[in-house]
Amino acid sequence: MAAGQARKALQSVILLIAVIAAAYAIMKPLLEKEGDLIKVGEAVPDFTLVNMEGEAVELKDYRGKGVIINFWGTWCGPCEKEMPRMNEAYRSKPDDVEILAVNLPESPVSVSAFVEKYGIDFPVLMDADGDVVAAYKVGPIPVTFLVDENGILQERILGELSTVEYIQELMSSINPVKDGLRNSAAETAENISFR
Numbered sequence: 001m002a003a004g005q006a007r008k009a010l011q012s013v014i015l016l017i018a019v020i021a022a023a024y025a026i027m028k029p030l031l032e033k034e035g036d037l038i039k040v041g042e043a044v045p046d047f048t049l050v051n052m053e054g055e056a057v058e059l060k061d062y063r064g065k066g067v068i069i070n071f072w073g074t075w076c077g078p079c080e081k082e083m084p085r086m087n088e089a090y091r092s093k094p095d096d097v098e099i100l101a102v103n104l105p106e107s108p109v110s111v112s113a114f115v116e117k118y119g120i121d122f123p124v125l126m127d128a129d130g131d132v133v134a135a136y137k138v139g140p141i142p143v144t145f146l147v148d149e150n151g152i153l154q155e156r157i158l159g160e161l162s163t164v165e166y167i168q169e170l171m172s173s174i175n176p177v178k179d180g181l182r183n184s185a186a187e188t189a190e191n192i193s194f195r
Contacts, residue, residue, distance in 0.1 A: 037137050043151050044069075045135040049102065049125035052115060057100070057125055059151075066097045066174025069145040070161075071138045073104045074114040078160035079142045083118055089167035090122045096149070097171045099123070104141065105130045149176035 038044055048058045059067070070086065072079035083101070090099050099122040103111050108126060115124050127133055136145065146155040154174055161167050 037156070038145075038153050040153050040155060042153055044145060044147050044153050045132075046151075047132045047135065049127055049132060051126070052108075052112060052124050057123060059100070062098050062100075063151070064096070064149050064176065066149055066171070066176055067147040068097070068099045068167075068170060068174070069136075069147060070099065070101045070142060071104065071133060071136065071144075072101055072142050073106060074110045075106070076141050080114075082142060082161045083114075083120060085161060085164045086167055087118065087120050087122065088164045089171065092168070093171055094175045094177065096177045097175050100125055102127050102132055104133055104138075144170075146170055146174050148174050 044059070046059050048056050051057050059069075068086075070082075072083065074080070086099060086101070093099070101120070101122060101124045103124060103126055105128055111124065111126065114120075125132075140158060142160055144157040144161060145153060146157070148154050155170075157170075161170070
């Protein structure tokens with residue numbers, strides 16, 4: 001009986017070590033990315049991606065506007081919940097704020113079906129090669145970047161945007177027009193800086 005208990009204890013220890021090693025292997029890349037993340041107050045990388053109509057869209061085209069950049073996938077449950085909320089908020093957005101939904105590399109057919117199913121009105125961009133995902137150090141999704149009119153990161157939000165009201169508050173926070181007055185920094189193109 002003692003030999004059987006010793007064998008079970010050894011198997012349990014080996015299993016525990018294997019579980020710890022697997023967890024470390026999964027978490028290590030995420031932890032390493034943390035130090036490389038774009039920090040609040042830094043310029044975000046510029047990018048050019050193709051929208052659902054096949055047209056090139058550049059982040060720098062939105063100079064002078066606040067931009068919500070949302071990274072998502074059709075297979076992501078929280079993304080599926082937040083996209084209709086984002087769409088509802090988008091329909092009443094300020095003129096000087098834009099939403100850009102950057103899809104992780106997946107089939108354009110799946111993305112098109114998703115966009116059609118939920119009647120998404122804001123630009124959905126295809127990151128076919130994953131270059132923008134890599135440049136923004138995207139790990140778990142959804143993740144949302146709030147970028148001001150000067151191309152500077154104001155906030156990075158990991159997880160689902162839970163209500164339409166919350167999304168509207170986020171839009172307000174990056175709207176360069178406050179109380180009918182444009183932020184003077186937004187009027188000067190030289191002040192706009194994307195990496």
